[in-house]
Structure formats: structure tokens, C-alpha cells
Amino acid sequence: SAVISQKPSRDICQRGTSLTIQCQVDSQVTMMFWYRQQPGQSLTLIATANQGSEATYESGFVIDKFPISRPNLTFSTLTVSNMSPEDSSIYLCSVAQTRSPVEQYFGPGTRLTVT
Amino acid sequence: QKEVEQNSGPLSVPEGAIASLNCTYSDRGSQSFFWYRQYSGKSPELIMFIYSNGDKEDGRFTAQLNKASQYVSLLIRDSQPSDSATYLCASILTGGGNKLTFGTGTQLKVEL
Numbered sequence: 001s002a003v004i005s006q007k008p009s010r011d012i013c014q015r016g017t018s019l020t021i022q023c024q025v026d027s028q029v030t031m032m033f034w035y036r037q038q039p040g041q042s043l044t045l046i047a048t049a050n051q052g053s054e055a056t057y058e059s060g061f062v063i064d065k066f067p068i069s070r071p072n073l074t075f076s077t078l079t080v081s082n083m084s085p086e087d088s089s090i091y092l093c094s095v096a097q098t099r100s101p102v103e104q105y106f107g108p109g110t111r112l113t114v115t
Numbered sequence: 116q117k118e119v120e121q122n123s124g125p126l127s128v129p130e131g132a133i134a135s136l137n138c139t140y141s142d143r144g145s146q147s148f149f150w151y152r153q154y155s156g157k158s159p160e161l162i163m164f165i166y167s168n169g170d171k172e173d174g175r176f177t178a179q180l181n182k183a184s185q186y187v188s189l190l191i192r193d194s195q196p197s198d199s200a201t202y203l204c205a206s207i208l209t210g211g212g213n214k215l216t217f218g219t220g221t222q223l224k225v226e227l
Contacts, residue, residue: 031213042203042217043159058214092158101147101166102213106158 002027002095004107012113013083020079021110023093028073030098034066037090037109046091049076083114118142121204121218129226134191136202136221141185144209148187150178151203153220159203162189194225 003026013019023032032049047055047068055068070076080087090111094104120139128134138148147166151159165171165178165187177190187206191198204218 033214042219043215044217045214048212048214090158096213101149101164101207103149103161103164104213104215105161109158 001105002029004093004095004105006091006093006107006110008110009108010111010113012115015084015114017083018079018081019083019112020077021091021093021112023076023078023107025074025095029095030073031096031102031104032070032076033094033096033104034068034076034078035092035094035106037092039089043092046078049078049093080112083112085114088112088114117218118208118216119204119206119218121202121221123219124222125224126221127224127226128194130194130196132194132225134194134198134223134225136189136191136204136223138187138189138204138218139185140187140206142206142208143182143185145206146209147207148178148180149205149215150176150187150189151205151217153201153203155200162202191223194223196225196227199223199225 005024007022034046035043037043046061047057049070051070067079090109092109093107096102096104149164150162153159165180171178175192179188201220201222203220205215
């Protein structure tokens, strides 16, 4: 399976600032997704990152708060904007190829703490 | 009603025993089901998937799917302390494209 890396692995940020998280894959993948995992909780899908077009956001997540880019088939970024302590979470990217069923593989995650 | 439900546990089993993890789902049209293992502080790791009724075996792991009763289970034979983790059940809902919907996970503890 693909090797997925994320940067940064962790960060502590002040409220009101923004952080951009990078997800890099060592091979081309069809699909990339961004998830959030709040402390002690399961995973919630934020959006599907679409190559060359706007991301598809899930209910409760908006582009102004979580802008996403995907310039090619191996790279994507998620920005957490105007952060508040409620944004403290682990952010994970996942990748998949187009096949049935779709198997998603996760990156190591970015642990974000907002103070 | 949550779309994918799991007992949060913890489920404690002695080393060498069979651990049985269960998951129920509400969307009768769900087609594919996935089991992920997540160690504390780590990201989820795909163990196996199943989409046909019946059993699917992979090493010490067996996934079972019963679409009529809308449940999925994961059996871990010869449980080891290294199996201690949170196990997440996920499904692709009808009309959900390729999106995974996760349960809340079951914490498994394998005791010496």
C-alpha cells in the first residue's frame, strides 16, 4: 500500500490563527479524504479532496473554515482557519484507489492543540 | 439512531482466548464493511473488509457479515496482548459514494 506522510505531526497554536496541514503520498492515488478525530471520539469525515476542483464538504464543515487544496494526485493540504480551542483534534488524511470495495489507508495524523 | 454502532467496551479477554467484536448498522443498503485497528496515539490501520454474507478469514482474524440481521463482527483468535487496541467498524452507506462512516469503536484489552 502507499506510504502516506503528514506535516506537521503536531502543533500548538493560538486561537485566531490558521494552520495548514500537508498530506503527501508516495504514489498517485485516485481519492484523498480529510478526517477529524476529537479526543476520545471516532473519526468524522470533513471533506473529500478533489484533484483540480473544489473539495466536497460534509454537513457541518465549510470551505471558509477548512479550505482544502489538491493540486495533483499525490498531495493535498487542509487549512484550519481562525482556530478556537474546539478545533483541538487529530486531523488525518486518507487515500484510496478506485476499486470495489474502496479501501482507505490513513496517514499518521496531525495532533493540533489550540490554546 | 447512529448509522454504525459499537459497544465502547472495554472488552477484556485473557491471552489466548477468542475476542469477539460486534457492530450493527442501520442502513440496510450498506454494501461494504471495514474493520480498522487503532493503537493509542496512532492512526487507524485497515485489518480487513467484507461485503458478502458469511465469513472471511485472514490469519487470526475472521470477519462475519449478516445482512439480514444487519451486523458485522470481528473475531480474533489466540488473542495476544499486542491486540490490545480500539477496533473501529466502518461502512459505506447507500448513496455514500466512497465515504466511510465509522462507529465509535470498541476498546479491547487482552490480559496476561
